[in-house]
Amino acid sequence: MTGTARVQEWVSRPERGSLPAIRLGIWAARRMGRPVARLLLYPLCLYFCLSSPAAGRASRAYLRRVLGRAPGLADQFRHFLTFARCLLDRVFLLGDRTEDFEVTVHGEQILRDIEARGGGCILIGAHFGSFEVARAIGRKRRRDLPITLLMYEENAQKIRAALSAINPSLATEVIGLGRADSLIAVAERLRAGHFIGVLADRNVQGKDLARYPFLGAEAAFPQGPFRIAMMLQSPAVLMAGMYRGGKRYEVHFELLAEPAARPLDAAPWLDTVMRRYVARLEHYCRQAPYNWFNFYDFWA
């Protein structure tokens, strides 16, 4: 497979469901309710275990690193199941009639500081656990976090449509990177105090990458999200929302960097901050191994 084909494959994979299928899934999940829908995830995951050998290989390669032992089929199944459960919970986390999730938040003071100061932040996540759990935090505090999601244009369209299918009244905005003024829009949202959510573990365009040791071998991470924080002198805040079983989520916020002024030399600044991000990501992967949702060869 060529590099481009591989990139294409996993750019489209995570949101590969067609919109009617997504709508059907949302409708069915709501009709059945969370407990019944969760039961259905077992046969569904079994099917995916059998029908997606490439994802299975990627899962086992990751699990071997993070668990430090040869993973069994049960581990792989649990990995797929955790992914499916987080996907399903999106519907309930983002919906209006929500189940009562038990969300523990660590580092909430960081959010309070940013809100008090205004000017927002770059909220840096990963395809790890749940990013949508941020909305449950907003609800718990009786004030939605003003989140704007930043993503590649290819995904932005679908996410926008899926979000509005789940809950048209959601305040979440989605900015796609396809326009010349995409990041000028981000700068304006920041000034309005928005939290700019971006997942910084996948590198789609194959440029502006930096390699860091991650779970025992080097992997490439995109510099873009960190560069944006640097250019706009915005705090870079790590968010890790781990699914902990049942109705429990555990969310951690950590301040990765707070550029008071734009660094004169970008390279060392980016290097320091990205190294920190990757190290913390590894830390959380070890805490909640089955929350890692990159089902392709991450170390390629």
Next chain:
Amino acid sequence: MTADIATQSAEESSLAQLIVETLNLDQHAAAIDPEAPLHGEGLGLDSIDMLEISLTVAQRYGVKLRADGEGNAEIFRSLRSLNAYIQAHRES
């Protein structure tokens, strides 16, 4: 002054110079076709480059490029259109 359509005016060439310096482009400022697209194909700038340009333009010319403008596709179309916008809005 009647300029060739593909020739930079004096203002365009100083903007081209600024862009090349800001982005460390591997290209001579004078070689930028004033009508070629800046973003995507053409000069091949991505959205981070465009953000960098907007920050530099704000600093150098005091012109704020905004995201809500409907005319942005036109403003960012080329060196020529960006320069036209800057000249129309610059301070002093």
